Amino acid sequence: MRRAVCPGSFDPVTNGHLDIVGRASRLFDEVVIGVLINQSKSGLFTIDERIEMLREATAEYENVRVASFHGLLVDFCRAQGAAVVIKGLRAVSDFDYELQMAQMNIGLSGVETLFMPTNPLYSFLSSSLVKDVVKWGGDASSYVPDFVGDRLAERLKQN
Ligand code: PNS
Numbered sequence: 001m002r003r004a005v006c007p008g009s010f011d012p013v014t015n016g017h018l019d020i021v022g023r024a025s026r027l028f029d030e031v032v033i034g035v036l037i038n039q040s041k042s043g044l045f046t047i048d049e050r051i052e053m054l055r056e057a058t059a060e061y062e063n064v065r066v067a068s069f070h071g072l073l074v075d076f077c078r079a080q081g082a083a084v085v086i087k088g089l090r091a092v093s094d095f096d097y098e099l100q101m102a103q104m105n106i107g108l109s110g111v112e113t114l115f116m117p118t119n120p121l122y123s124f125l126s127s128s129l130v131k132d133v134v135k136w137g138g139d140a141s142s143y144v145p146d147f148v149g150d151r152l153a154e155r156l157k158q159n
Contacts, residue, residue: 011043016122037070074109
């Protein structure tokens with residue numbers, strides 16, 4: 001079985017992430033979304049909330065699963081039986097760091113990284129920008145699923 005991992009923080013999932021996951025699901029038998037548990041960085045949403053939103057947003061894809069991991073991405077890939085990591089590249093500015101991580105990951109374990117060009121509709125998009133837009137009352141409906149926009153508005157109102 002050809003299995004790929006799409007890793008990230010997903011705080012929260014955006015339409016840019018979903019575009020990459022959906023396209024990867026057509027190329028691989030199974031795609032595992034890996035949500036990084038980062039103990040040194042507290043997010044807006046808990047890991048369980050992020051997973052729940054990702055599951056809802058990817059429910060249409062029968063071959064997509066969501067799991068969390070901490071530590072090295074390559075260890076998560078090994079545990080999942082995945083030989084490939086899929087990353088979206090939004091712009092040249094993403095490339096330097098992504099290349100470093102890809103080279104480190106192949107050196108550590110032989111796990112390959114395949115880069116997928118982001119849909120130009122989302123080339124400027126990030127979870128951080130969406131949080132800022134919603135925080136200040138902007139319209140993020142083109143950038144996250146409606147239910148994620150609602151969760152964001154509710155959470156940011158409390159903060
Ligand atoms: O959505 P993000 O925050 O840009 O995702 C970054 C992520 C999770 C892909 C990256 O931080 C990662 O792979 N972290 C795991 C730690 C690791 O394996 N480090 C060494 C690889 S260079």
